[in-house]
Amino acid sequence: MYTDSDISGLLERLYTEKQPPQNLIEYFLESSGEVCRKLFSFADGIREKHVGSEILLRGIVEISNYCRCSCRYCGLNSRSGAARYRLNEKEIIDAVNFLVLKGLKTVVLQSGEDIGRTPEELAQIIKEIKSRHNDIALTLSLGQHSEESYSLWRRAGADRYFMRIETSDKELYEKMHPGMTLETRLKCLEVLKKLGYSVGCGCITGLPGQTISTLAADLLLFRRYNFEMLGIGPFIPNPKTELSSERPGTGELNLKMVALARIGNPNAHIPATTALGSLEKDYRFDALMCGANVIMPNFTPEYGREAYELYPGRRTADPASNDYDFYISSIASLENRFIAYSRGDCTA
Ligand code: 5AD
Numbered sequence: 001m002y003t004d005s006d007i008s009g010l011l012e013r014l015y016t017e018k019q020p021p022q023n024l025i026e027y028f029l030e031s032s033g034e035v036c037r038k039l040f041s042f043a044d045g046i047r048e049k050h051v052g053s054e055i056l057l058r059g060i061v062e063i064s065n066y067c068r069c070s071c072r073y074c075g076l077n078s079r080s081g082a083a084r085y086r087l088n089e090k091e092i093i094d095a096v097n098f099l100v101l102k103g104l105k106t107v108v109l110q111s112g113e114d115i116g117r118t119p120e121e122l123a124q125i126i127k128e129i130k131s132r133h134n135d136i137a138l139t140l141s142l143g144q145h146s147e148e149s150y151s152l153w154r155r156a157g158a159d160r161y162f163m164r165i166e167t168s169d170k171e172l173y174e175k176m177h178p179g180m181t182l183e184t185r186l187k188c189l190e191v192l193k194k195l196g197y198s199v200g201c202g203c204i205t206g207l208p209g210q211t212i213s214t215l216a217a218d219l220l221l222f223r224r225y226n227f228e229m230l231g232i233g234p235f236i237p238n239p240k241t242e243l244s245s246e247r248p249g250t251g252e253l254n255l256k257m258v259a260l261a262r263i264g265n266p267n268a269h270i271p272a273t274t275a276l277g278s279l280e281k282d283y284r285f286d287a288l289m290c291g292a293n294v295i296m297p298n299f300t301p302e303y304g305r306e307a308y309e310l311y312p313g314r315r316t317a318d319p320a321s322n323d324y325d326f327y328i329s330s331i332a333s334l335e336n337r338f339i340a341y342s343r344g345d346c347t348a
Contacts, residue, residue, distance in 0.1 A: 001023060001027070002023075002024060002027045004034070004035055007034075007035055007038045008038070008042075010024060010027070010028075011038065011039065011042045011263070014028070014260070014263045014264070015042075015046065015263050015266070018223060019220060019223060019224070022213065022216045022217065022220060023216075025216035025219055025220070025260060026212050026213055026216045028256065028259075028260060029212045029215055029216060029253070029256050029257070029260070030212060031256070036252075036256065039256065039259050039260070039290075040255070040259050040289065040290035040291075041290075042259075042263065043258070043259035043260070043262040043263055043290050043291040044289055044290055044291065046262050046263055046266050046291070047262050047270075047291050047292075047293055049266070050266040050267050051266075051267065051269065051293045052293075053336055053337050053338060054293070054337075054338050054339070054340035054342075054344075055288065055293060055294065055295060055331055055337055055338065055339055055340060056106070056269060056293060056294045056295075056340050056342070056344035057103075057104045057105075057106070057294075057295060057296075057297060057324075057327075057339060057340070057341070057344075058104070058106045058107075058108050058139065058271070058294060058295075058296045058297075058344075059096075059099035059102075059104040059106065059107050059108065059296070059297055059298075059299045059324075060107075060108045060110055060296050060297070060298050060299060060300065061087070061092060061095040061096065061099075061107060061108070061109055061110070061299050061300055062110050062111060062298070062300040062304055062305065062308040063086070063087045063092055063109050063110065063111045064084075064085065064086040064087065064111040064112060064114040064116070064117070065082060065084055065085060065086075065111065065112050065114075065304070065307050065308045065309075066084050066086060066111070066112050066114035066115075066116050067111075067112025067113050067114065067143075068112075068113045068114075068115055069112070069113050069143070069177065069179075069180070070177075070178050070179065071166075071176060071177050072175075072176050072177070072178070072241060072242055072243055073176060073204070073207065073235060073237075073238065073241060073243050073311075074238070074241065074310055074311075075238040075240050075241060075309040075310050075311055075312075076112045076308070076309070076310060077241065080238070080240040080241060081240060082240065082307060082309060083307050084307070085303065085304050085307050086114065086116060086117065087300075087301070087304060089121075089124075089125050089128070091301060092109070092125055092129075093125075093128060093129065093132070094301075095299045095300065095301060096129050096132075096133065096299075097132070098299060099297075099299045099324075100133050100136060102324050103341045104136075104297075104324075104341070105135065105136050105137065105341060105342055105343045105344070106136060106137045106138075106139060106343055106344060107129070107136060107137075107138055107139065107299075108139040108140075108141055108162065108296065109125075109126075109138070109139070109140055109141070109142070110141040110142070110162075111141075111142050111143075112143065113142070113143035113144065113145075114142070119145070119146075119148070119149040119152050119153070120152070122142075122153060122156075123152045123153055123155075123156040124156075126138060126140075126153055126156040126157050126158050127156045127157055129157075130156070130157035135343070136343065137159045137160060137343040137344075137345065138157060138158050138159050138160070139158070139159065139160040139161065139162055139200075140153060140158050140160070140161050140162070141161070141162040141163065143163065144163070144180075144184065144185065144188050145188075147191050147195075150188075150191060150192055150195055150197075151195055154195045154196060154197060158197070159197070159198060160197055160198040160199070160200065160228075160229070161192045161197040161198075161199055161200070162199075162200035162201075162202075162229060162231065163185070163188065163189060163192075163199075163200070163201065164201055164202040164203055164204070164231060165182065165185055165186065165189075165201055165202075165203060165218070165221070166203055166204050166207075167203055167204065167207060167210060167214060167218060168182070168203070168214065168217045168218045168220075168221045169210065169214040169217065170182050172207065172209050172210060172214060173185075175209065176207065189201060189225065193225075198228045198229070198345070198346055199225075199227055199228060199229075200227055200228060200229025200230065200231060200269075201222060201225065201227040201229070201230060201231075202229075202230050202231035202232050202233070203215070203218045203232055203257075204232075204233060204234070204235050204249070204275075205232060205233070205234050205235065205249045205253050205254045205257050206234050206235040206247070206248060206249020206250060206253060206254070207235045207249070208235075208243060208246045208247075215253075215257060218257075219257070219260050219261060219264050220264075222261060222264060222265055222268075223264045223265060226265065227265060227268060228267075228268055228269065228346035229268060229269045229270070229271075229294075229346065230261045230265060230268050230269075230270050231270075231271050231273055232254060232257045232258055232261060232270075232273065232276075233254065233273035233274070233275030233276055234248060234249030234250065234251065234253070234254045234275050234276060234279060235248055235249040235275075235311075236248050236249070236275055236278060236279070236310075236311035236312065236313070237311070238309070238310070238311045238312060239312060240309075248279065249279075250279075251276065251279050251280075251281065251283040251286070254276055254283065254287075255276075255283060255286055255287060255290055258270060258272075258276075258287050258290055258291045258292055259290040259291045261291065262290070262291030262292075263291075267346060267347055268346065269293060269294050269344060269346055270287075270291055270292045270293060270294060271292060271294035271295060271296050272284035272285070272287035272288050272292040272294070272295055273287075273296075274296065274298070274314055275310075275311065275314075278311065278313050278314050285330060285334065288331075288334065288337065289334075294344070295327050295331075297324040297326075297327050299324075
């Protein structure tokens with residue numbers, strides 16, 4: 001249906017039409033060689049035009065790996081037998097102090113759906129962080145909770161919330177997430193927007209049963225919701241889960257998703273995800289060259305970082321110190337790109 005003779009015209013359509021035909025997105029998801037190279041270079045140009053040459057830093061602190069869910073791919077699922085931990089308030093504050101000392105202006109508190117700490121206790125921790133560091137942005141990534149909890153945390157000072165839909169294919173979603181529905185997840189994202197959070201979403205690429213057309217539908221959904229952040233990472237089979245013998249997602253397909261996400265949501269902040277750095281090679285720097293503009297150094301204390309095993313082989317450099325120095329030296333070798341020591345709010 002589409003031919004390789006007018007790639008620039010087709011890319012321009014992807015950029016200018018709010019909801020381009022799904023099969024046009026699929027055409028680029030299936031591309032290789034010269035067409036794929038043009039896609040990457042176009043996305044890189046859109047990144048430069050809309051969010052500039054700066055690379056934003058988000059420091060992650062994984063505050064707990066307890067989880068009530070049973071997502072079939074995830075090493076933290078309630079049946080995986082993972083050793084559990086929950087950082088206490090002091091450990092969280094220490095980690096935040098450390099990343100602030102390194103110059104970072106965004107902290108992401110991430111955990112499984114842990115109900116062992118009350119919403120009020122977490123609100124207290126949020127208040128404490130914001131009163132010590134009033135110039136940083138605080139992002140939560142804690143899964144699905146009640147509107148009351150989301151509202152409490154927002155009033156305590158949380159600025160952003162990050163929660164992926166994982167897949168927009170209703171059937172696949174329900175297969176991968178026993179007891180959960182896509183509808184509820186989308187409702188949560190809508191509530192978060194209504195409460196004034198800056199909201200991030202995203203998906204996994206290469207899930208067993210996923211197709212090119214469901215991935216294209218994910219991208220169309222991201223456009224409709226106009227998300228301010230988009231995290232896209234490849235599926236990596238975890239030996240502790242029932243999907244242990246499935247094939248992992250590929251770096252190439254994930255990079256194409258990153259490029260197409262950039263073109264569809266040009267102002268969004270798009271990380272080069274840790275999963276993308278954990279395949280047979282580290283694809284994070286390729287992602288920064290085809291649309292991504294964020295990296296997320298991990299500041300979880302060492303004992304937690306080992307137990308936070310979403311998937312095996314997570315590439316977080318030298319756990320004894322931090323990821324940060326590794327990133328800084330790698331980025332220094334990228335041409336015309338600079339680290340931004342700013343909050344990096346979204347202007348979408
Ligand atoms: N492979 C890749 N990504 C995974 N996640 C969880 N398990 C895996 C896995 N096996 C991702 C989910 C979740 C994020 C925190 O980690 O997308 O939203």
